[in-house]
Amino acid sequence: RICIKFMREVTSDYNNKLNLFLEKTKKDFSFDAVAVRIIDPLFYMPFAAHNGLSASFVEEESLISITECICGKIARLDTPRELSYFTGRGSFWSNHLKEEVVEKLVKSGIELRGRCVREGYKTLLISPMMTGNGVRGNLFLASQKENLLTKEDVNFLENKATMFGKKVLGKLTECERYNIIARMLAQSNGEDIQIFGKYFEHIKNCSPCHDFYRQRLKFDNFIQKIMFQLTSPYNLKSKIIESLSKVTPD
Numbered sequence: 001r002i003c004i005k006f007m008r009e010v011t012s013d014y015n016n017k018l019n020l021f022l023e024k025t026k027k028d029f030s031f032d033a034v035a036v037r038i039i040d041p042l043f044y045m046p047f048a049a050h051n052g053l054s055a056s057f058v059e060e061e062s063l064i065s066i067t068e069c070i071c072g073k074i075a076r077l078d079t080p081r082e083l084s085y086f087t088g089r090g091s092f093w094s095n096h097l098k099e100e101v102v103e104k105l106v107k108s109g110i111e112l113r114g115r116c117v118r119e120g121y122k123t124l125l126i127s128p129m130m131t132g133n134g135v136r137g138n139l140f141l142a143s144q145k146e147n148l149l150t151k152e153d154v155n156f157l158e159n160k161a162t163m164f165g166k167k168v169l170g171k172l173t174e175c176e177r178y179n180i181i182a183r184m185l186a187q188s189n190g191e192d193i194q195i196f197g198k199y200f201e202h203i204k205n206c207s208p209c210h211d212f213y214r215q216r217l218k219f220d221n222f223i224q225k226i227m228f229q230l231t232s233p234y235n236l237k238s239k240i241i242e243s244l245s246k247v248t249p250d
Contacts, residue, residue, distance in 0.1 A: 014176065017168050018049035025141065025160070026051055029148060033057075033121075035140040036129070038169060039066060039075055040177045042199060045138065048180050054119065061115055063181075069113045070105070074128050075135050080108045091127040091161075093154050095147045098122070116142065123148040127158050129165030136169035175208050 022034040033052035037045040043066045047058060066072040070092050073079050079086045083104065085094055094101055102117055116124055121142040129137040139161040178199055203209045 014168050014172060015049060019051070021164055021168075022049055022051045025157070029141070029153065029157075030143065030145070031123075031141050031148065032143040032145070033140075034142075036137055037071060037075075037140060038137040038172070038177060038180055039135065040181050041174055041202070042181070043067075044181060045071055045075060046180045048137070050140075057115065057119055061113070064113070068111070070110060071126060071138050071140070073110060074126050074138055077128060077135060080110070083108055087154060087158065089128070089158050091125060091154065091158055093125040093149060095123050095149055097124050120144045122146040125149060125154060125157060127161040129161045129169055131165050131170030133170065136165055136172070139164075173208075174202075175206060178202055178209070 018036050022036065025031070026034040031052070033050070035047050035050035035053055038048040039045055045064055045066060046062050047053070050058060064071060066075045074090055074092060077090045079090050079092065081088060081090070085092055085101065085105070087093070097117060099117070102112060102114065105112060119142075121144060123141075123143040123146060125139070125141040127139045127141075128135045129139055139157070141157065181199060
């Protein structure tokens with residue numbers, strides 16, 4: 001039987017911490033969009049958490065690898081630091097992201113996807129999230145407004161990214177890093193199976209992953225039943241909490 005305790009287990013602790021961190025950062029600096037990418041065991045960089053990104057941006061940019069665009073350069077700590085857009089710690093930032101900036105980056109050897117420019121972002125900071133074992137992800141902060149950041153702000157946010165990387169990302173298990181990709185695969189049309197062959201090989205032989213997905217399916221079915229019982233304009237969140245509170249723990 002499904003209980004409130006199980007719901008908390010399905011919603012991982014690291015995910016809650018990521019969302020709280022991003023929510024506070026977005027509010028404190030008035031960013032339009034904030035996100036954290038995590039480098040998974042296949043060296044892709046899916047969004048582990050995001051706030052304010054458009055649905056099309058998330059769909060197009062979730063499955064980039066560490067060999068692509070500025071995000072990949074930062075994840076590899078392979079940035080042309082002679083350019084003023086890059087800090088000594090490998091972050092990229094600009095208060096005026098426009099075609100002239102893009103041209104300079106391309107001339108320096110960075111192959112850009114160009115999605116941030118098309119989204120209309122003017123202020124952008126992408127910073128590596130370090131742990132004791134190297135870079136585990138990137139902090140992504142963006143706004144369509146100009147001049148949101150000072151050098152002091154960038155330094156402060158780089159420190160935050162490093163502290164948070166060590167505190168949270170450094171503790172992620174291999175299964176948790178695979179599971180981030182799994183959410184997107186579950187919504188795909190199956191065309192990515194060959195690309196993610198290593199992922200399926202892992203999950204096939206991993207007992208913790210088996211348990212996670214078995215329980216997740218139970219929970220999804222439970223929520224689906226609740227939704228069928230709703231009559232508009234019933235509050236979905238209240239209905240779920242009410243239903244879970246009536247279920248006897250396992």
